[in-house]
Amino acid sequence: MIILTGGAGMIGSVIAWHLNTILDRKDIIIVDDIQHPDQWNNLSKRTYIDYLDKDDLFSWLQKKHGIEAIIHMGAISTSTETDFNKLLNNNIRYSQNLWRYSSDHNIPFLYASSAATYGSGEFGYDDNESTLNQLRPLNAYGYSKQFFDQWVIQQVLMKEKTPPQWCGFKFFNVYGPNEYHKNRMASVVFHAFNQLKKEGKIRLFKSDHTDYEDGMQLRDFVYVKDAAAVVLHFLSHKEYSGIYNVGTGKASSFKALAEFLVKSVEGNLDAIKYIDMPDDLKGKYQYFTEANIKKLKDIGYTKSFQTIEEGVKDYTINYLMKKDAFA
Numbered sequence: 001m002i003i004l005t006g007g008a009g010m011i012g013s014v015i016a017w018h019l020n021t022i023l024d025r026k027d028i029i030i031v032d033d034i035q036h037p038d039q040w041n042n043l044s045k046r047t048y049i050d051y052l053d054k055d056d057l058f059s060w061l062q063k064k065h066g067i068e069a070i071i072h073m074g075a076i077s078t079s080t081e082t083d084f085n086k087l088l089n090n091n092i093r094y095s096q097n098l099w100r101y102s103s104d105h106n107i108p109f110l111y112a113s114s115a116a117t118y119g120s121g122e123f124g125y126d127d128n129e130s131t132l133n134q135l136r137p138l139n140a141y142g143y144s145k146q147f148f149d150q151w152v153i154q155q156v157l158m159k160e161k162t163p164p165q166w167c168g169f170k171f172f173n174v175y176g177p178n179e180y181h182k183n184r185m186a187s188v189v190f191h192a193f194n195q196l197k198k199e200g201k202i203r204l205f206k207s208d209h210t211d212y213e214d215g216m217q218l219r220d221f222v223y224v225k226d227a228a229a230v231v232l233h234f235l236s237h238k239e240y241s242g243i244y245n246v247g248t249g250k251a252s253s254f255k256a257l258a259e260f261l262v263k264s265v266e267g268n269l270d271a272i273k274y275i276d277m278p279d280d281l282k283g284k285y286q287y288f289t290e291a292n293i294k295k296l297k298d299i300g301y302t303k304s305f306q307t308i309e310e311g312v313k314d315y316t317i318n319y320l321m322k323k324d325a326f327a
Helices: 010-021 039-043 054-061 084-104 129-134 140-157 180-185 188-199 224-235 254-264 294-298 308-320
Strands: 002-005 028-032 050-053 069-072 109-114 166-171 173-175 202-205 221-223 242-246 272-275
Touching (some): 002 010, 010 028, 010 039, 010 224, 028 054, 054 084, 109 140, 109 224, 129 140, 140 242, 173 308, 188 202, 188 254, 202 254, 221 224, 224 242, 242 294
Parallel strands (some): 002 028, 002 069, 028 050, 069 109, 166 242, 202 272
């Protein structure tokens, strides 16, 4: 039996999709705190044992045995969240309690970190635990993820009790089906598609950084199906623990992403326009991210990642352009 927190979120629900459709696993307990009225659709095609509210999980765990792994994707993932007490309770304390439970009951613990921990990237994008304390996130969300990563490494270094396997995944810019509830935090692909459909144009942020032209901000865009595949690789390779980047290893521009989207719907490239960056993102915006995935490859992960062109095409044609867009 697998516990999957955040199972109604984008990455979590696609992990459930992968468990059902690729691994033929249905022995899943999904845990979440559904807020969006349409988010239940992320689970509507899944087969699983039960759904639990996140606040009911720990009392439920006290009565259960035979748990193979805890996959902890649940968190406040809004990068503009300013209430640090909310982040503390949801992203740090809840995760610490699950870690302790996993340690006490000898259960592998796989959790979501974030590339937001890298901040502006001044120290690079290497998933090296020994340099973790150098990182300076640009927002409170990123710091909450950084805090938990640091706490985990501290437990390991101090030789405290730990889960038999533990893995933190620094997800880069994940996009794909089942992100429709994320509102402003949904991917550029999702927003660009809807803008093109409704207004006939795509709006990208202008650059306020002298080293980057408009639309040439670079991100490591990783398709959500590939992100889920990385997480579940470790489910069958329990000999590996650590913090791992989850990205393609190759940065792409927002302009290229928009162009691939337009081509997927046979549109006109003149539809791409540029707008001023919102004030609340200025100074907190990453202009370049690119995952170093050597560590992932070194432990035997050989599955290729979809290119931005391949991922955008699959997402657009097989989901966004369908009446039923859910995976």
